[in-house]
Amino acid sequence: MSDRTIRTAMIVLATIGLGVASYLTYVHYSGTPPLCSTTHNTCLKVQTSIYSKLAGVPVALIGLLGYVAILGSLLVPQREETRFATMAFVLVGFGFSAYLTSREAFSLHEYCEWCLSSAAIMTVLACLSVWRFLRGEAPPASAPSATAA
């Protein structure tokens, strides 16, 4: 799989994640209950729980900022440093998602589909960003091996 394909997939995933985080941020500040497929709106319980904020900042807003950072690092011209930055942002987001999901599972015993979808996106992004970073830089088009052909 080419670096361009991986990067495009990551941009698509980060955009979807940004949409999810934006919706949850809107829900938080508007006070409207989130759309939820469960009959007793577990999303609302999770979104209004004590774990919905970190140091007074809504975790949805933290997620939104995280996705903006990830997307930003993917959209700038790509170098070794930007790939490292993308991976660092994504791994921090992945760790934070893992923490929030564990709170849902072990503290609240309720799950929010929006949060789980964001966690799934972060997991895929984490795999792709680590793989992409460890693969290193693709050989430039003007490399001797390319011109020799």
Added chain:
Amino acid sequence: MTPPSDTDPDLTRKERREQARAERKAMEAAAAQSAQRKRMIQLGGVIGVVVVIIVVIVLATSGGSGGGSGLAKGSAANANIATVSSLIKGIPQSGNVLGHPNAPVTLQYFGDLECPICREFTLSALPTIVQKYVRAGKVKIEYNSLETATREQETFRTQQIAAYAAGKQNLAWYFIELFYHEQGQEDSGYVTEKYIQGLAAQVPGLNLPNWSAARNDPTYAEQVTHDAQVANAEGFTGTPSFLLGKSGQHMEKLEISNPEETSAFEAAINKQL
């Protein structure tokens, strides 16, 4: 056997070219290996930082709650929410009143949310009264505050206003019931802003931003002051204290020696019906 060198005159031109290519490949492989090692170190560093961040978050969000703080967590909190919901779910609430608005009898309950005896009453006798009379539409219960067990007046007002603010969404009784269910050790200072926020977060369906805004509504501070005036006029010095009477008419003091037992309440209520 010694390796061939560039200067070896015995080597053909082709052999020298292959030798140079092999050396270049070896150098590229070594550079790639070095770069890979560097990336692995960077990856390890990032993972280490992430782990530290998460540990700090876990410690920060776990500190100050649970284990003597009074605020239940996890399955314990869920059990309390389920208990309270099964008791009062479906019963009309209006502000600090639980019960049908046209219930013929009114019971006024003066309590301090930190009072252990109020807790005993709320967890033992009150459920029977609720099931038997309130749910049936015969009695409505009005919760009023009276500072007794809470040491700091500011804390008393803060927690009581928080309860009344939930009443703006007609959920005050969830807050009150959950407070009593998760009451902490008396005089331990467990009622903090975090506790109040955590408790509010457990109230099913409570819109937290609206609730937070309502806490600044002066109406509720005035209500706490009014409660104190009524209790003072009635000569109440302890909690729980009660007034009972036909709705909309003069309320009389209800002297209960043992608030944990339902029988005295039942006898008094039956007399009013």
